[in-house]
Structures are given as C-alpha cells and as structure tokens.
Amino acid sequence: MGSRANGAAAGKVTSTSNGSATVDKDVDFANYFCTYAFLYHQKEMLSDRVRMDAYYNSVFNNKHHFIGKTVLDVGTGSGILAIWSAQAGARKVYAVEATKMAEHARELVKANNLQDVVEVIEGSIEDITLPEKVDVIISEWMGYFLLRESMFDSVICARDRWLKPTGVMYPSHARMWLAPIRSGLADHKMSDYEGCMDDWHGFVNETKSYYGVDMSVLTKPFSEEQKKYYLQNSLWNNLHPNQVVGTTAILKEIDCLTVSVEDILKVEATVSSTIIKEDTRLCGFGGWFDVHFKGRKENPAECEVELTTAPSINDGTHWGQQVFLLHPAVRVNEGNEILVNFSMSRSEENHRLMNVDLGYEIKLSSGKTLPPVRNKFYIE
Numbered sequence: 001m002g003s004r005a006n007g008a009a010a011g012k013v014t015s016t017s018n019g020s021a022t023v024d025k026d027v028d029f030a031n032y033f034c035t036y037a038f039l040y041h042q043k044e045m046l047s048d049r050v051r052m053d054a055y056y057n058s059v060f061n062n063k064h065h066f067i068g069k070t071v072l073d074v075g076t077g078s079g080i081l082a083i084w085s086a087q088a089g090a091r092k093v094y095a096v097e098a099t100k101m102a103e104h105a106r107e108l109v110k111a112n113n114l115q116d117v118v119e120v121i122e123g124s125i126e127d128i129t130l131p132e133k134v135d136v137i138i139s140e141w142m143g144y145f146l147l148r149e150s151m152f153d154s155v156i157c158a159r160d161r162w163l164k165p166t167g168v169m170y171p172s173h174a175r176m177w178l179a180p181i182r183s184g185l186a187d188h189k190m191s192d193y194e195g196c197m198d199d200w201h202g203f204v205n206e207t208k209s210y211y212g213v214d215m216s217v218l219t220k221p222f223s224e225e226q227k228k229y230y231l232q233n234s235l236w237n238n239l240h241p242n243q244v245v246g247t248t249a250i251l252k253e254i255d256c257l258t259v260s261v262e263d264i265l266k267v268e269a270t271v272s273s274t275i276i277k278e279d280t281r282l283c284g285f286g287g288w289f290d291v292h293f294k295g296r297k298e299n300p301a302e303c304e305v306e307l308t309t310a311p312s313i314n315d316g317t318h319w320g321q322q323v324f325l326l327h328p329a330v331r332v333n334e335g336n337e338i339l340v341n342f343s344m345s346r347s348e349e350n351h352r353l354m355n356v357d358l359g360y361e362i363k364l365s366s367g368k369t370l371p372p373v374r375n376k377f378y379i380e
C-alpha cells in the first residue's frame with residue numbers, strides 16, 4: 001500500500017475564484033499536514049530507495065549547482081534534502097517545513113554539524129519571509145499520479161517569490177503517463193461490490209421482518225455510494241510491466257521553471273494507445289509519473305537524473321501507480337487502437353483530491369469502432 005499524506009478530509013475549499021481555490025487553512029492543517037508531522041511517515045518516504053537514490057544522485061552528481069550557492073528546500077520534512085544540499089557545498093540552505101517535523105529536522109541538522117549552513121524555518125512556505133533570493137529550489141512535492149496533494153502550488157509560490165531569475169529547480173521537469181492494463185483487481189472489486197449488495201438485500205429483509213420498516217427505498221442510493229467506493233475510486237497498485245498491454249502515452253509535460261498554478265488546475269489530453277499483446281483483456285488504465293533533474297538551459301545539469309514511478313520488475317516506489325478499472329473488462333487484440341479522452345481536475349470539496357473523467361473508444365483491426373465509453377473516477 002502507498003503511503004503519501006492522507007488527504008481524504010483535507011482542506012475544504014471555502015470559495016473559488018478564477019478556477020483557483022481559497023482554502024480553509026485550519027482544516028487543511030488538521031487533515032493534510034498532520035500526517036507529515038509523524039516520523040513514522042517521514043521514515044516511509046526516507047526508505048523509498050528509488051526516490052532517495054534519484055534525489056541523492058541529482059544533488060551529488062551536480063555539485064556545481066550547489067557549491068557556494070543559496071538553496072531553498074520547500075517542505076523539508078526530516079531535513080534530508082537540505083542536509084544533502086549543505087553536504088554538496090551550499091553556502092546557505094533555508095529548510096522550510098509547515099509541521100512540527102521542523103523541530104526534528106533542526107535536531108538532525110545539528111547532529112550532522114550543519115547548523116551554520118542549514119536554517120530550519122517552521123511555517124508555511126506561503127507565509128514565511130527569507131532575507132534573500134536563492135539559486136536553487138529543491139523539493140519533493142509529488143503526490144500520487146503526480147498532482148494529488150496539490151503541493152506543487154506551494155513550490156510554484158516559492159519559485160515566484162524566492163528564486164533568482166537565473167535559478168534552478170530540483171526537479172526541473174515532470175510528466176504524467178497513462179497506459180492500458182490488465183489486472184485481476186477489476187474482478188475482485190466487482191465481486192466485493194456484489195457481495196456488499198447481497199448483504200444489503202439481506203439487511204433490508206431482516207429490518208422489514210424484525211422491525212417493521214421497509215428500507216428498500218434506500219437501495220438505490222446505497223448502491224450508488226458503494227459503487228463509488230468499490231468501482232470508481234482509483235486504486236494504489238504496484239503493477240508489473242507485463243500488466244501493461246498497450247503503448248504508453250504522455251498526458252502532461254511540466255517545466256517546473258515556467259509552469260503556473262493555472263496550468264495544473266486541470267489536466268486534459270486526448271491520447272491513443274496500440275494494444276501490444278495478443279488476445280488479452282483491457283481491465284483498465286494505469287497512471288504514473290516521472291520527474292527529471294536537468295537544471296536549466298543556461299545552467300544545465302552535468303548529470304541528468306530521472307526518477308520514474310513506472311511499473312517495474314525491480315523495486316517499485318511508495319507512489320506505485322494509480323489504477324482506473326473498467327467494469328466490465330473488454331477483450332482486445334494486438335493492433336487494436338484505443339483513443340482516450342482524459343480529464344483530471346481538483347475536487348470541489350477538497351483541492352488536494354482529484355476527479356478524473358476517462359472516456360475511451362476502441363478501434364478494432366477490422367476498422368470497426370466499438371461504442372465510446374465514459375467513466376468517472378476519484379483519486380482520494
């Protein structure tokens with residue numbers, strides 16, 4: 001199971017203007033940030049070797065970006081990225097953390113004898129003030145399927161306020177990917193849903209015979225509620241590459257130096273994929289992301305590093321992939337074309353969670369096109 005911040009009840013949006021949200025900060029703090037205040041949770045991220053190796057290599061193989069420079073670590077957590085930046089030769093590192101984890105970070109910095117370089121600041125990046133602009137912004141802001149948690153908004157805010165015009169972003173680029181998959185999970189989830197409805201019908205019968213109240217008028221809303229829970233929530237999964245049955249497609253490319261919050265409020269793409277397996281089942285779609293550390297055009301990385309969360313036979317990441325299951329699955333064959341209309345936007349109730357509209361159309365090798373299908377999913 002993945003282990004990113006719980007956002008399920010976080011940050012109720014109190015009003016919206018121009019597509020961007022005004023958030024109730026107290027609710028957001030109580031529900032979103034609180035997860036990050038636990039060492040237990042920081043340790044899970046610190047134990048993700050793929051994530052750690054990528055950030056470590058990006059810093060230590062590109063020391064020219066750090067030696068004698070000023071760095072801002074947005075959301076320092078335990079302080080790990082700030083500590084590496086200092087060890088790579090930074091002159092000054094501002095390590096900003098919204099939660100009480102800042103106290104642990106301060107201790108860790110001192111225990112590693114870097115207190116003269118790293119200054120830990122407890123506060124939201126949106127609210128704090130720095131005495132100077134910085135050469136580098138480093139941050140690990142990526143949520144499930146890249147944008148869940150909406151933490152990138154805070155990095156953009158930091159960039160616009162504190163990055164020098166010549167500054168470098170770590171990571172510098174990000175991409176979202178989608179591919180058709182096969183998975184036994186679709187059948188499991190459908191049988192969980194059916195079992196739950198069987199149980200409901202038994203409950204309705206018993207309530208009528210024992211207590212004289214007919215509950216059957218609630219069958220439809222109960223079924224809708226449970227359908228959403230079992231069939232429409234996207235699932236965390238560590239897919240094996242063999243489960244990917246078609247070519248992969250890029251849904252979104254982000255240049256971290258120039259992107260605006262407006263650009264990431266909604267991700268919309270029409271992409272196509274060709275089935276690459278003979279006689280298989282299309283059970284859904286898998287979504288994942290990668291980020292790159294390339295520096296900037298005028299000041300490139302000496303060694304570019306990629307952090308990918310794609311299906312892998314080796315160690316997966318704690319992000320895994322997000323799986324959007326189809327009910328029912330569809331029989332497909334090598335060479336069939338799938339045209340996907342994808343749209344992802346923020347939940348109106350909670351800006352850190354996402355709603356996905358996923359429409360698809362299958363063109364068979366005979367040239368015949370199957371009727372289009374549209375599905376709604378929730379990344380919660």
Ligand SMILES: C[S@@+](CC[C@H](N)C(=O)[O-])C[C@H]1O[C@@H](n2cnc3c(N)ncnc32)[C@H](O)[C@@H]1O
Pocket residue numbers: 033036037045046074075076077078079080081096097098099101123124125126139140141142151154
């Ligand atoms: C995914 S964790 C990464 C922690 C650490 N940088 C690492 O790589 O292990 C993100 C951290 O950013 C913090 N954070 C998120 N939004 C923030 C904001 N607006 N201001 C300050 N800290 C924030 C969270 O509390 C959390 O500790």
